[in-house]
Amino acid sequence: MKSLHVVVTVVTGLLLVLGSLDMSSPGDPNSPPATHVSPRYVESALEETAVPNMVTAVLADYRGFDTLGEVTVIFTGAVAVLLILRVTRDEDET
Amino acid sequence: MNREPAGVVVRTVCRRLTPFVQLFGLYVIMHGHSSPGGGFQGGVILAASAILLVLAEGTDWIRRVSLPALTVLTSTGVLLYAGVGGLCLALGANFLDYSVLPFAEPRSVGMLLIEIGVGITVMAALVSIFRDLVMFE
Amino acid sequence: MPSGFNFDFVVGHFNTVTYVVLMMIGFYAMTGKTNLVKKLVGMNIFQWSIILFVVSLAAKRGATIPIALGGHASLDGGTALDAAQYVNPLPHVLMLTAIVVGVAITGVALALLLRIYRRYGTLEEDELLERIRHS
Numbered sequence: 260m261k262s263l264h265v266v267v268t269v270v271t272g273l274l275l276v277l278g279s280l281d282m283s284s285p286g287d288p289n290s291p292p293a294t295h296v297s298p299r300y301v302e303s304a305l306e307e308t309a310v311p312n313m314v315t316a317v318l319a320d321y322r323g324f325d326t327l328g329e330v331t332v333i334f335t336g337a338v339a340v341l342l343i344l345r346v347t348r349d350e351d352e353t
Numbered sequence: 354m355n356r357e358p359a360g361v362v363v364r365t366v367c368r369r370l371t372p373f374v375q376l377f378g379l380y381v382i383m384h385g386h387s388s389p390g391g392g393f394q395g396g397v398i399l400a401a402s403a404i405l406l407v408l409a410e411g412t413d414w415i416r417r418v419s420l421p422a423l424t425v426l427t428s429t430g431v432l433l434y435a436g437v438g439g440l441c442l443a444l445g446a447n448f449l450d451y452s453v454l455p456f457a458e459p460r461s462v463g464m465l466l467i468e469i470g471v472g473i474t475v476m477a478a479l480v481s482i483f484r485d486l487v488m489f490e
Numbered sequence: 491m492p493s494g495f496n497f498d499f500v501v502g503h504f505n506t507v508t509y510v511v512l513m514m515i516g517f518y519a520m521t522g523k524t525n526l527v528k529k530l531v532g533m534n535i536f537q538w539s540i541i542l543f544v545v546s547l548a549a550k551r552g553a554t555i556p557i558a559l560g561g562h563a564s565l566d567g568g569t570a571l572d573a574a575q576y577v578n579p580l581p582h583v584l585m586l587t588a589i590v591v592g593v594a595i596t597g598v599a600l601a602l603l604l605r606i607y608r609r610y611g612t613l614e615e616d617e618l619l620e621r622i623r624h625s
Binding site: 387388389393475478479482485486489 | 555557586589590593594597600601604608
């Protein structure tokens with residue numbers, strides 16, 4: 260049974276490496292992640308928002324709605340742990 | 354889980370070190386504009402100072418942290434974030450459109466306000482999760 | 491080495507192989523181990539390898555960190571920033587969200603494991619299924 264896990268893991272790894280052979284080499288300034296919307300963020304972050312840190316400008320201004328969702332996720336995580344772990348005296352394992 | 358306080362050397366060093374760690378966490382939040390950092394990173398550093406104190410002082414220390422205050426702090430950060438967005442909505446622009454806020458450089462100040470909200474929520478949420486995991490009997 | 495051996499290709503894809511190896515270590519721990527805590531650690535390793543891989547896609551040769559050189563003072567200069575001089579900031583932003591979500595998932599999973607251990611007394615998967623079937 261354990262050999263099945265090893266075989267599946269190795270086959271998945273080989274398939275992943277095979278699928279990534281067509282990717283452009285790292286450090287290429289013309290790769291697809293760096294050409295569509297990122298040059299606009301880099302060039303206009305300082306003049307539009309007066310904030311030199313481009314990562315903060317994208318996180319809090321251009322994509323601020325996603326950050327609201329992320330804060331809600333960490334808040335929900337804290338509430339979920341609270342609901343799972345805080346037991347009162349009268350409610351025990353049922 | 355019950356953890357005894359550590360020896361006197363560890364306890365003294367951690368107590369002396371905690372204000373500097375918290376000051377550094379506040380610095381990382383406030384200087385998220387011009388150096389690497391921001392709300393999440395600073396909030397995690399602030400929570401780490403609380404965890405350091407628990408490791409040094411034992412679990413009796415965290416028993417005295419007031420639960421309602423921690424939960425209220427968690428909600429305050431989200432409220433601050435959504436409140437800034439709602440304020441922009443009330444002033445006539447889109448949700449989270451900072452350009453209508455009545456400050457000089459409105460987008461920069463709007464970003465600072467929401468980063469503070471994010472920092473508060475992340476710190477309180479991580480301390481709350483840690484407290485629940487530690488004080489489960 | 492034969493003269494046609496493309497060293498750039500191997501060096502260029504070496505980082506992909508590294509992250510795939512890390513990912514497969516996490517994948518094997520998630521599926522091949524029977525202890526629940528080891529499965530959780532495997533899930534963590536899997537997720538961190540993906541985060542590292544996406545951040546590594548943001549690199550550019552000879553570029554600096556995505557903070558504008560000169561800070562606020564370069565606002566009055568009026569010179570536009572050159573996009574090829576700064577590292578791509580977008581994957582960093584997306585992975586910040588992923589890291590925070592991963593922390594929340596780990597916290598909730600640990601809370602669930604505490605309750606499971608208190609209720610059934612074991613964290614091994616096969617013993618757990620036995621005790622659930624007989625309770």
